[in-house]
Amino acid sequence: MVDVEANGLFVYRPRLCTVQLAFREGDAIAVGIVDALRVRVAPLAPLLGAAGPPKVLHDLTFDARMLAEAGAPLGAARDTSVAARMLGCAATGLAALLASELGVTIDKQLQQHDWGRRPLGSVELRYLTSDVLHLLALDARLAERSRALDIEDEIAEECAYKLATALGPPRDPRPAYARIKGAQALDPEGRAILRRLVAAREAAAEEADVPAFKIVASEVLLELAQRKPARIEDVRAVRGAAAGRAAPLAAAWLRAVEQGRSDGDVPEEERALFQPARPTRKELAARRAVESRIAAWRRAEAKARSVDEQVVLPGHCAQELLEIALAGGHAGDAAVAAAIARIPGLGARRLARYGGALAALAAAPLPSEPPAAAT
Secondary structure (H helix, E strand, C coil): CEEEEECCCCCCCCCEEEEEEEEEECCEEEEEEEECCCCCCHHHHHHHCCCCCCEEECCHHHHHHHHHHCCCCCCCEEEHHHHHHHCCCCCCCHHHHHHHHHCCCCCCCCCCCCCCCCCCCHHHHHHHHHHHHCHHHHHHHHHHHHHHHCCHHHHHHHHHHHHHHHHCCCCCCCCHHHHCCCHHHCCHHHHHHHHHHHHHHHHHHHHHCCCHHHCCCHHHHHHHHHHCCCCHHHHHCCCCCCCHHHHHHHHHHHHHHHHHHHHCCCCHHHHHHHCCCCCCHHHHHHHHHHHHHHHHHHHHHHHHHCCCHHHHCCHHHHHHHHHHHHCCCCCCCHHHHHHHHCCCCCHHHHHHHHHHHHHHHHHCCCCCCCCCCCC
């Protein structure tokens, strides 16, 4: 059983602070806590990696990333949150699952604690222990329920997919400024200004060693990019732009605005991020039709098997199937069958069971373009 804690809510670059390991020792569960700020974690790599024994975690994504950065990549891992989701549990947080499955109550008051602070007192050590102490029992309970439904393979496949995506590149490769909600609506000069503002915030956050959001909210930077202030007074008129940690940065925001105006637009290689192709009415209708078709099939199959829909086809697999269908699936087309077989996280068991049905879903005719609205 493995869990980690970091200090990402308190510093610019988060660091792995603790690693909690629980293991069976005779008839009891022993817990070891590694202070990752004092000793290297890399020597744990053989234990935590794919060649080591099976590991149980709860919601492994963050843990996997932090361990990989510390030189101990995770492998051979099971995730109790994945199992709970595929079992259709209403609440899949660790505390909720321990309560519902084992009748165990744990205290989560230190969930947002600064784990970079030392020394670790008895309260902190008790919290760290509780997060791994019951994972083995929880895993066993969920595994028992999974065997009864014969969905162990699907859960294992989803755990492997989740681990692979955690260790892979980010799903959204766009720079930070382009990911801010509302950025797509800015004019060229506005997005150039936003780009400069975000860079200024990053520099301030790094110097202060705090997360960027603690300097100023992204919504404030967006408003500055929209207003394009020319005077310090105009910057201060934007709520939050010159308050708290941003109080001494009004001049920095103004310089960023001036630089953005001078740029006129973002670099050419980034402009495509703001010019997505607008789908036609026919394309929108086709997407909706295929989405409905896949959803209806998944819902019916889940009902027939008395399992959760994620067991039949995880959402990310359904999205991949949708794109294959929209690209032009054809019944019996070997290329389409091969594309379906390559869907990440689909797995051999689903492919053997549903390969034909998925190919049929991809090959079904797309709707014709809807008639134009009457004027």
